[in-house]
Amino acid sequence: MDTNFFIKLIAEVQEFEQSTHYKNGQSIDDFRVWMNEKAYQKENPTNLFLKHQHKVFDLENEICKQIILLGRFSKQMVRRGLNDFPMLANEEFTYLYRLMDYDSLTKMQLVEKNAHEKQTGLEIIKRLIKNGLIDEFQDTDDKRSKRLKVTVLGRDVFSKSVQDVTFTSRVLSAKLSNQEKQNLLEILRKLNDFHFTVYHDHKNADIKEINALI
Numbered sequence: 001m002d003t004n005f006f007i008k009l010i011a012e013v014q015e016f017e018q019s020t021h022y023k024n025g026q027s028i029d030d031f032r033v034w035m036n037e038k039a040y041q042k043e044n045p046t047n048l049f050l051k052h053q054h055k056v057f058d059l060e061n062e063i064c065k066q067i068i069l070l071g072r073f074s075k076q077m078v079r080r081g082l083n084d085f086p087m088l089a090n091e092e093f094t095y096l097y098r099l100m101d102y103d104s105l106t107k108m109q110l111v112e113k114n115a116h117e118k119q120t121g122l123e124i125i126k127r128l129i130k131n132g133l134i135d136e137f138q139d140t141d142d143k144r145s146k147r148l149k150v151t152v153l154g155r156d157v158f159s160k161s162v163q164d165v166t167f168t169s170r171v172l173s174a175k176l177s178n179q180e181k182q183n184l185l186e187i188l189r190k191l192n193d194f195h196f197t198v199y200h201d202h203k204n205a206d207i208k209e210i211n212a213l214i
Contacts, residue, residue, distance in 0.1 A: 081168030087131040104149040
């Protein structure tokens, strides 16, 4: 590190002390949070779009960014939470847990309940079958279709992983109060109701056609 680094750091501290966020007795963590927020505002999509003179929807763009980030954080946290169950650490646990609710489902029923594209879902199912967690058998009503059921090993892995999944879910909810969690849950359900409708009933629609549904 050179002298310029410390000069810039002192300048940042002075700016923090002069900001409306500063209060007596604040810690290094408070300074770090302020720095992160400052960096975020600089990279805000609204600023980027305005710079290039594009029309923006500020609120919707921010929601989009936060949902994308939360999805990435969630995947990372699931991998940590299911560290003892590597065969479930990607999307496999959602498929196994969903299938536990039924005696059996067809492959496409299970894929659609997880809102995946066909090829992605079939790859996840293939891995679960390979690891012996679910089994496939012929559908007696439709000879062209295969049905799936959880194996004895799959039920055992489910039972052993429940606590880890519960801990992971709690971590993902972070420090929200119970009321905040309830409010968030209601909002997320509304969002997912809309997107499930798009997923099931408008598979071939382009983004402008979907926008017209709003």
